Amino acid sequence: MVIQTEGLTFNFGSQTVVKSLSLQVPQGSIYGFLGPNGAGKTTTIKLLLNLLKTQEGSIRIFGLDFKDHRKEILAQIGSLIEQPALYLHLTGKENLLNRAILLQIPETRVDEMLDLVHLTEAAHKKAGNYSLGMKQRLGIALALLSDPKLLLLDEPTNGLDPNGIIEVRELLKDLVTQHNKTVFISSHLLAEIERMATHVGIINNGELLFQGEIKDLETISQPLVRIEADNTVDAANLLTKQGYKVADVNDRTLSVIYHSKEEMAKINALLNQNNYTVYSIHKVQKDLEKLFLDITQTPAK
Amino acid sequence: MKGFILSLRSEFYKSRKTLGFWAAILLPVLIGLLVFMGFYANSAKMHGLPPAMLWLSFSGAIMGIMGTLLLPIFIIFITYSVNSVEHKADTWKTLFSLPIAKWSVYTAKYVYALFLVILCLMLLALFTIGYGNLLGMVKPELKFAGYHMELMLFQVYFKLFLSGLGILSIQFLLSLVWSDFLKPMGIGFVCTIAGVIMVNLNWDYDFWFPYASPMMALKSMLPHARHEHPKQMVIDIITNDVYVSLVVSAIVFIVGFYVVQRRSVK
Numbered sequence: 001m002v003i004q005t006e007g008l009t010f011n012f013g014s015q016t017v018v019k020s021l022s023l024q025v026p027q028g029s030i031y032g033f034l035g036p037n038g039a040g041k042t043t044t045i046k047l048l049l050n051l052l053k054t055q056e057g058s059i060r061i062f063g064l065d066f067k068d069h070r071k072e073i074l075a076q077i078g079s080l081i082e083q084p085a086l087y088l089h090l091t092g093k094e095n096l097l098n099r100a101i102l103l104q105i106p107e108t109r110v111d112e113m114l115d116l117v118h119l120t121e122a123a124h125k126k127a128g129n130y131s132l133g134m135k136q137r138l139g140i141a142l143a144l145l146s147d148p149k150l151l152l153l154d155e156p157t158n159g160l161d162p163n164g165i166i167e168v169r170e171l172l173k174d175l176v177t178q179h180n181k182t183v184f185i186s187s188h189l190l191a192e193i194e195r196m197a198t199h200v201g202i203i204n205n206g207e208l209l210f211q212g213e214i215k216d217l218e219t220i221s222q223p224l225v226r227i228e229a230d231n232t233v234d235a236a237n238l239l240t241k242q243g244y245k246v247a248d249v250n251d252r253t254l255s256v257i258y259h260s261k262e263e264m265a266k267i268n269a270l271l272n273q274n275n276y277t278v279y280s281i282h283k284v285q286k287d288l289e290k291l292f293l294d295i296t297q298t299p300a301k
Numbered sequence: 302m303k304g305f306i307l308s309l310r311s312e313f314y315k316s317r318k319t320l321g322f323w324a325a326i327l328l329p330v331l332i333g334l335l336v337f338m339g340f341y342a343n344s345a346k347m348h349g350l351p352p353a354m355l356w357l358s359f360s361g362a363i364m365g366i367m368g369t370l371l372l373p374i375f376i377i378f379i380t381y382s383v384n385s386v387e388h389k390a391d392t393w394k395t396l397f398s399l400p401i402a403k404w405s406v407y408t409a410k411y412v413y414a415l416f417l418v419i420l421c422l423m424l425l426a427l428f429t430i431g432y433g434n435l436l437g438m439v440k441p442e443l444k445f446a447g448y449h450m451e452l453m454l455f456q457v458y459f460k461l462f463l464s465g466l467g468i469l470s471i472q473f474l475l476s477l478v479w480s481d482f483l484k485p486m487g488i489g490f491v492c493t494i495a496g497v498i499m500v501n502l503n504w505d506y507d508f509w510f511p512y513a514s515p516m517m518a519l520k521s522m523l524p525h526a527r528h529e530h531p532k533q534m535v536i537d538i539i540t541n542d543v544y545v546s547l548v549v550s551a552i553v554f555i556v557g558f559y560v561v562q563r564r565s566v567k
Contacts, residue, residue: 046394046565046566049394049398050398051394051397051398051565051566052565052566053563053565070400070402071400071401071402072400074398074399074400075400077398079395079398081394081395081398082391083391085390085391085392085394085395086390086392087315087386087390087392088389088390089318089319090315090318094314094315097314098311098314098315101307101310101311101314102307102308102311102399102401103399103400104307142395
């Protein structure tokens with residue numbers, strides 16, 4: 001495991017922001033750390049970087065703890081926390097050069113990074129005049145500058161346009177598959193994580209609600225029978241009266257919890273017998289967006 | 302140690318385009334130039350003054366401005382500027398997540414602020430000498446060439462530097478902890494005024510107050526204050542107030558270090 005935490009708990013005053021978090025981030029994974037705003041994602045990342053002192057529980061990164069190996073651990077991590085931290089009076093290139101001084105990295109690597117995030121042309125423009133997307137890209141370049149083994153990225157696609165989001169996604173996938181890096185990426189957007197993550201952790205109110213491979217998340221999501229019919233509202237009422245559990249109704253379709261294919265056939269027959277026209281009926285996995293909402297909308301205890 | 306040197310290089314790199322850095326150079330240039338122009342315009346009044354008195358009044362004019370109010374204010378400004386670079390860019394979190402020891406980052410910043418104060422005072426001494434000699438050249442009736450006080454000037458500015466160290470450490474810590482300029486500036490300003498009042502009232506315990514030190518340093522060198530020959534300027538570098546300034550500086554520096562070690566980065 002590249003990141004392993006046990007019972008990680010953090011309080012801001014009397015408020016518990018992170019509750020007994022046990023993260024398992026395997027090497028070579030893109031670990032999507034999902035949760036709504038204020039769920040405790042940034043606090044967790046700051047704990048992982050030792051910016052916040054661990055109050056309870058333990059953190060091991062690359063199997064090492066911060067107490068004795070702070071420099072060793074940090075030398076292998078690149079991070080981007082919240083909005084990118086940039087010296088706005090310096091140019092994009094100077095921001096990278098300043099970091100290169102601190103990390104003893106040659107200037108050629110700075111040029112490579114500028115090229116990678118498509119900022120070569122804007123390299124000599126002050127970072128204060130950059131658009132939000134350009135700042136975010138420069139932040140990613142800063143995180144990648146030292147060629148770290150682990151990337152901790154907090155909402156890295158914030159402010160990026162669709163092209164930028166795709167580029168970052170492809171870049172991260174490439175880093176993991178071609179260069180054996182591990183990426184820990186936080187987001188409040190499931191669709192974004194779904195497209196690139198191999199592993200997922202879902203956090204809400206500081207608690208980890210789910211952790212596992214992305215396919216496990218799909219497996220635990222309960223399948224539905226999706227029916228396209230002519231009068232969905234009345235059809236839904238009929239099915240409810242007959243004891244079926246209707247999950248969702250809209251103008252075109254209704255969804256019922258799936259139990260078996262035999263039951264699916266019975267539903268079809270029932271609707272036909274009651275003169276509803278069924279255009280299509282099929283089994284679907286509950287989409288992750290819905291699943292995510294179901295998990296995170298559980299009221300705080 | 303390597304981390305410290307790298308951090309110090311980075312401090313220079315990122316501040317070289319800021320007013321904080323240029324203030325250390327522009328301030329001595331401007332003060333020297335203004336006093337030079339004042340003397341140039343009023344040279345007739347000083348005609349016939351002995352060279353030693355000429356130098357004393359010329360350098361005294363510059364020192365007087367710096368010692369009474371400007372040095373504490375300059376230190377408040379410099380310590381704020383060194384820390385505000387990170388506050389403004391929200392870069393404390395990146396600085397403290399680099400594989401560089403926290404003490405290196407902290408000490409490099411402190412030493413850089415120290416360097417800027419030394420640079421400013423050193424340039425003041427150099428410009429005093431330079432402008433004085435220039436004045437002697439453009440107004441030959443002012444016999445600046447007849448006396449040399451280079452060594453004495455450097456001693457005076459060295460004493461001023463030592464007397465400002467207590468303020469430097471306190472203001473450095475305040476600016477590190479607070480991102481809001483008004484807090485360190487307000488506290489520093491009030492303390493400086495209090496220091497000036499204490500020294501003017503000849504309060505017996507004024508030497509215990511670091512913000513009073515620069516003015517005390519100047520006052521201690523004035524001949525009339527020591528009931529000595531008015532043409533003599535006596536420089537006693539290590540006086541009680543300088544001791545207090547050095548001790549306060551060392552203690553607050555160490556306290557600041559513990560604050561940085563223990564503090565969470567928000």
